[in-house]
Amino acid sequence: MFDKDRIKAASVKFPKPTDRNFQYGTAGFRLKATLLDSVVFRVGLLASLRSRKLNGQTVGIMITASHNPPEDNGVKLVDPLESWEAYATILANATSDQQLLENYAKIVAECHIRSDAEAKVIFARDTRPSGAHLVSILAEALKVTETDYADYKLLTTPQLHYITRCLNTEGTPYEYGEPNEQGYYAKVATSFKAAMQGRPFFGPVTVDCANGIGGPKLRELTKHLPSASEGGLEIIIVNEDVVNPDRLNYQCGADFVKTNQRAPPSSHATTLTRCASLDGDADRIVYYFNDFDGTFRLLDGDRIATLAASFIGDLAHNAGLGKKLKVGVVQTAYANGASTAYVTQDLRLPVVCTATGVKHLHHAATKFDIGVYFEANGHGTVVFSDLALKRLGKYEPQSPAQSSALETLRALTALINQTVGDALSDLLLVEVILAHKGWGPKEWNSTYTDLPNRLVRVEVADRSIFKAVDAERKLESPPGVQAQIDAAVGKFKGGRSFARASGTEDAVRVYAEAATRSEAEDLAQKVAAIVRHAGE
Numbered sequence: 001m002f003d004k005d006r007i008k009a010a011s012v013k014f015p016k017p018t019d020r021n022f023q024y025g026t027a028g029f030r031l032k033a034t035l036l037d038s039v040v041f042r043v044g045l046l047a048s049l050r051s052r053k054l055n056g057q058t059v060g061i062m063i064t065a066s067h068n069p070p071e072d073n074g075v076k077l078v079d080p081l082e083s084w085e086a087y088a089t090i091l092a093n094a095t096s097d098q099q100l101l102e103n104y105a106k107i108v109a110e111c112h113i114r115s116d117a118e119a120k121v122i123f124a125r126d127t128r129p130s131g132a133h134l135v136s137i138l139a140e141a142l143k144v145t146e147t148d149y150a151d152y153k154l155l156t157t158p159q160l161h162y163i164t165r166c167l168n169t170e171g172t173p174y175e176y177g178e179p180n181e182q183g184y185y186a187k188v189a190t191s192f193k194a195a196m197q198g199r200p201f202f203g204p205v206t207v208d209c210a211n212g213i214g215g216p217k218l219r220e221l222t223k224h225l226p227s228a229s230e231g232g233l234e235i236i237i238v239n240e241d242v243v244n245p246d247r248l249n250y251q252c253g254a255d256f257v258k259t260n261q262r263a264p265p266s267s268h269a270t271t272l273t274r275c276a277s278l279d280g281d282a283d284r285i286v287y288y289f290n291d292f293d294g295t296f297r298l299l300d301g302d303r304i305a306t307l308a309a310s311f312i313g314d315l316a317h318n319a320g321l322g323k324k325l326k327v328g329v330v331q332t333a334y335a336n337g338a339s340t341a342y343v344t345q346d347l348r349l350p351v352v353c354t355a356t357g358v359k360h361l362h363h364a365a366t367k368f369d370i371g372v373y374f375e376a377n378g379h380g381t382v383v384f385s386d387l388a389l390k391r392l393g394k395y396e397p398q399s400p401a402q403s404s405a406l407e408t409l410r411a412l413t414a415l416i417n418q419t420v421g422d423a424l425s426d427l428l429l430v431e432v433i434l435a436h437k438g439w440g441p442k443e444w445n446s447t448y449t450d451l452p453n454r455l456v457r458v459e460v461a462d463r464s465i466f467k468a469v470d471a472e473r474k475l476e477s478p479p480g481v482q483a484q485i486d487a488a489v490g491k492f493k494g495g496r497s498f499a500r501a502s503g504t505e506d507a508v509r510v511y512a513e514a515a516t517r518s519e520a521e522d523l524a525q526k527v528a529a530i531v532r533h534a535g536e
Helices: 004-011 037-053 082-092 097-110 131-144 157-169 181-196 214-222 254-260 301-318 337-346 358-365 386-394 400-415 423-437 441-445 481-489 517-534
Strands: 029-032 058-063 072-077 120-125 148-154 205-208 235-238 274-278 285-290 296-299 327-332 351-354 370-374 380-384 453-459 467-469 474-477 496-501 507-513
Touching: 004 037, 004 097, 004 131, 037 058, 037 072, 037 082, 037 097, 037 120, 037 131, 058 131, 058 157, 072 131, 082 097, 120 131, 120 157, 131 148, 148 157, 157 181, 157 423, 181 214, 181 400, 181 423, 205 423, 214 235, 214 423, 254 274, 254 285, 274 423, 285 301, 285 423, 285 441, 296 301, 296 441, 301 327, 301 337, 301 370, 301 380, 301 400, 301 423, 301 441, 327 337, 327 358, 337 351, 351 358, 358 370, 358 380, 380 386, 380 423, 386 400, 400 423, 453 517, 467 496, 474 481, 474 496, 481 496, 481 517, 496 517, 507 517
Parallel strands: 058 120, 120 148, 205 235, 205 274, 327 351, 327 370
Antiparallel strands: 029 072, 058 072, 274 285, 285 296, 370 380, 453 507, 467 474, 496 507
């Protein structure tokens, strides 16, 4: 495990860039691929230690940069503890091979890691051209630490999460599924059919796959689903070019749609056609459509969360479990204020606000029997507690209506990828709900009216000086900035705004809401100016 000479000999080949300081953020490490060699090697060392600390449980590593441009890449541990994120940053910033060894040894000592413990790591990558090179570096780190590893080649990020969970629950009462890609497709497809209960679909859904890994994986999934001619869902796949690397995320994908508030030029969507866009590694999804008058309508993560919470809450009630299963929704400060009001006032469900980042949302969701969490960007899932799963498994329905609702609810526990936000399973979840409700996108959109909002990116010299509190809704530093933001917000009816440092780049994101679109734009620009001045 700790052969200093072997680790040092390998590390020498991947020196840390002298002018770079790395930070493990909400997306792991993410930057230009040419700068990642040393980072990936060191993440490999850390994953080996983490697995040993967990007595040989499998740790996953994903090589991806999601919605970033093709020249970027990144690396992220599957399900790291927060303390291990700090360790990742420490190892990544070791200035010499000797300091790397010293930091490595400190982690071993602090975490009481046994030298004879097993280590198991699996990894995968998206379609970026730099992925194969980075994977070879990762494998070298695992070899020198005598780690048992497996390369799962090209996968979506959620598929790697799924396989990691399957491997770690195999042979236990919590067995999650067959630990391979085909097992993933079989579980999702079987549960999708069960959840539908023979209900018809209302036309096709067009899915923009951002010219990323989601394209071939969705194409493979459709082979396991009933075809449209067999009464199944017609899925029209666009933007699935993974041969030309420069096409990845170019004028397409979930981030493009959310940021630009318009459909990808290549979607060719007709009026009221259901459309969806994935991101580059298929862990995010947003829906949208063009209204009768040609107006673009976005159905983002807030909309998916409210749709799922409404449907699941109704199913629990109709199954006779309404008082035995507590359903709740978890959001971030980016959630539109109208969605929060809809959940609390119309659905009468509790809402919890957390800091941005899946780890925060997921943790909060586990506090409910059934926790629904989605970020506005389309990343999210539904988590069922062990108690909820037991109650669903043991409950005896008292009528055919209860039996039908219970059967659908049980199917959803398998259809939904509970390990992480998964664009493919979330796509099918939405389609199940719309079919059961008999809704098209217009009916879905009519549940509430979004407050006009604007998201602005402000480049700063050092994002670390912007420190947020209160679930990232307030800035405690730089001093005095929050008071200026509050003063600006106070001048707008229904105004709300906050500034949050990016987790991946030297920038601050400013979000603003107001009663009208022009006021939201005005408020966003005023707060952006405050942030820009503070960051000079």
